[in-house]
Amino acid sequence: MSDGFLYFLSGLFGWVYFICWSLSFYPQSILNYTRKSTSGSHVDFPFLNCLGFFAYLVSNMAFYYSPLIRAQYAARHKGLTPTVQFNDITFAANGLIMSFVVTSQYFFPRQWGFTPSLGNRPSRFILGIFLGCILGAGIIIFVVAGSPDRDSVTAIDSWVWLDSIYAVSYVKLIVTFIKYTPQVLFNYRNKSTVGWSIHQILLDFSGSFLSIAQQAVDSYIQHDWSGITGNPVKFSLGNISILYNAIFLVQHFILYRDAESKAEETDALLGPERDLEARTD
Template identity: 60%
Template structure:
């Protein structure tokens, strides 16, 4: 009875966290669209976030669909399969699509008819991080390729195998998650404001991170083996790191740079800013 309940609870947590995390990608592009501007936010976040979710989609798909990767994982983890469910793939694909849409608002503002935001460019740190991640995965592929093409039997316990490539791709997502919010936190600090940065996405992200970790713990308990955590460290770390950043944004929005009204104030400010910008365009003879 308990096992059946935990299975249902795990599935419920999986789809609810997928829904929460998926919905978290909507508030920022909607806020940008209604403000007709990306001011107050950095281009670094949507750029590196796109790379991160591309990596996350690839690693999850490999764990879920590839018989080679799944067999190599089982060989290293006491015969257990990866703790990756279909909802992880659905989330990653949706997140990648929304990240691309959001990034397009920064790279192609004219297409969205946004007001120009001076000084918008990718920082050297974020650009260097993206290039370094791609090169790192390429190096691992070069290391694995000779062993995979050889005629001798490959032992996943001691040899470099395609599972290591999948891990490398997964660690790209982990590293991106570790650093992707930093430019926005610094921007909020410099501006002494969170205006333009949607707190709604952070609230949804926090709920998603909590339930993601809960599902992983339940699945590992049901398997009777905690390799679900050690064998898939990316998923476990993602929830933890995201929640730490979420707490920092909560502190900035509700304590350090608090504005009256909380989320209601955000919506009112959004509408007010939209009215101001429309008035500005009308006064300058613009109707777009």
């Protein structure tokens, strides 16, 4: 295949996955608004997404716009440039904005006109991960700031600013490893996926597959797979998302497909919440 076609294919994959992943942020907020409730889903997912997409936006912008970061990357990866593209930046920005919107539906249900529900506050475990990621990235940035070679484009074995960007990008990776787990367990305990939008999962699954495909094409064009090893976060994001999305698809279409009607399931989910509200009145 000619390089021209491969570049076209890479761009096509990039924009289609950008559209799929970008649209995947909307179904949950629309479902919550339609139901006037966040019952059946947990705030841990969008809450961690706020941190993850902030880190992803910062790292992508650094890889794409910073001459210093790009030069340090090239020094470590045989003169190649990062595989981050402009659609990665726009995707991250959209994800950050929509994560804030969805999280606000859990934190401020009355302002949205929602019925207060269980799962509207982050769990202690997720709060610990949130703060731990910030602390870890902060320590690496502090170490790099004290390195005499931080601005060098030749000292590839020393602490340089590229390492701080890697640290920030790994925050997104850690978040992606963990953020789906609370919802998987939430669905398991409820024996239902009602309140958790399957449309966002289908879009996320499609975007994840195409993201990996784009990175593979980019690496093939460069005739060097360091396009993947040099940007492990983007590659890992797609694979982790595919794994968790497969679990959600199994829960929705196989494990809990014979659950009671949506209205009955919703009542069952809201029952404990009503009891909780009654005890706190």
